[in-house]
Amino acid sequence: MADERRFRGPVDLHTHSSVSDGTETPAELVRAAAAAGLGTVAITDHDSTAGWLDAAATGAQVGVTVIPGMELSTRVEFASVHMLGYLFDPANEALVAETTRIRDGRMRRAEDMVRRIAQDYDITWDDVLAQATEGATVGRPHIADALVARGLAEDRSAAFAGILHWRSGYFQPHYAPEPLTGVRLIREAGGVPVLAHPATGSRGSVIPENRLRRLVDAGLFGLELDHRENRQEGVAQLRAYAARYGLAITGSSDYHGAGKPNRLGENTTDPAVVDRMIEEATGAAPFYA
Ligand code: AMP
Ligand code: ZN
Ligand code: FE
Ligand code: FE
Numbered sequence: 001m002a003d004e005r006r007f008r009g010p011v012d013l014h015t016h017s018s019v020s021d022g023t024e025t026p027a028e029l030v031r032a033a034a035a036a037g038l039g040t041v042a043i044t045d046h047d048s049t050a051g052w053l054d055a056a057a058t059g060a061q062v063g064v065t066v067i068p069g070m071e072l073s074t075r076v077e078f079a080s081v082h083m084l085g086y087l088f089d090p091a092n093e094a095l096v097a098e099t100t101r102i103r104d105g106r107m108r109r110a111e112d113m114v115r116r117i118a119q120d121y122d123i124t125w126d127d128v129l130a131q132a133t134e135g136a137t138v139g140r141p142h143i144a145d146a147l148v149a150r151g152l153a154e155d156r157s158a159a160f161a162g163i164l165h166w167r168s169g170y171f172q173p174h175y176a177p178e179p180l181t182g183v184r185l186i187r188e189a190g191g192v193p194v195l196a197h198p199a200t201g202s203r204g205s206v207i208p209e210n211r212l213r214r215l216v217d218a219g220l221f222g223l224e225l226d227h228r229e230n231r232q233e234g235v236a237q238l239r240a241y242a243a244r245y246g247l248a249i250t251g252s253s254d255y256h257g258a259g260k261p262n263r264l265g266e267n268t269t270d271p272a273v274v275d276r277m278i279e280e281a282t283g284a285a286p287f288y289a
Contacts, residue, residue: 190283
C-alpha cells in the first residue's frame, strides 16, 4: 500500500560503480546519491552484482534506500541491447552462469581489441588492467581510461568517438545472450526486467513491435524512456507501445561517476512504479535505509 511505502524519492534506477565501468566504488556512489538529494538509488553494474552489499551498507549509513540491480548485456546480431534487472536472486544458478560467461567473454574481447589497437598505438593490456578494479566487468571505458592515461585521448567520450567507436576498425563485439533470454533469466531469478535506453537508435529506430511483444510475453516489465541518450522520435513510438502493452516507464541517469557527463538524478522514476516492481519481485527486497 502506498502509505506503507518505506522508500523515499527521488528515485534513480540506473547507476554504475567501479564493480563495472563507473569511476566510484559502490560506497562512494551511494554517498554521491545522498549528496545529490536522492532518496533511493539502484546499483546496476554491467553483468555483476558484486557491489550490492557495500552499496547497501553505505545506504544504511547515509539514509538512502538501495535497489539491487544489474544491467545485463544482451545482443541482437551486432547490436548491443542492455536489459536492466531489479530485485532478482543474486545466487540464481542460471543467471550467475550466464553473467560469468558474459564477463569472461568481455575480458577476451577487450584483450582482442587492445591487441588490434596496439598495432597502431602505444598501449598494452597491462595499461587497461591498471584501470579496472580487480574482478570488475571490463569494458571499453577501461580501454578509454588507458588511452587517456597514455595521452592518446582527451577523455572517455573522445576515445569512444574515435579509437573505440564501432566503426573504427578496432571494435569487437563480445558474447551476450539474446534479449529474450535476458528477460527470461531475470524473471526466473525472481526479478523484474526493464529494457535500458531503448530509443538510442539512429533516426529514431526502435525495437520492432513483434519483437517487443515477445519480450512482453516473456515478462518484460518496463521501458527506460527517460534517459539522456534516447531520441525523442523513438520515445514517442515506445510510449505508444508502453500504453498498448501495459509497460511501466522508468527514468534514470546511467551515472558512471566521472566517466560520463550524466549526473545522478537527472532523470527519475515515479515511486509508484517502484512500488509495482517491489510487488512483482520475488528474488530480493530493497535495502531500506
Ligand atoms: P562496452 O559495453 O564495453 O561496449 O562499453 C559500453 C559502455 O561504455 C556503456 O556502459 C556506456 O555507458 C559506456 N559509454 C558509451 N559511450 C560512452 C562515452 N561516449 N563516454 C563514456 N562512456 C561511454
Ligand atoms: Zn557502462
Ligand atoms: Fe547501457
Ligand atoms: Fe548503463
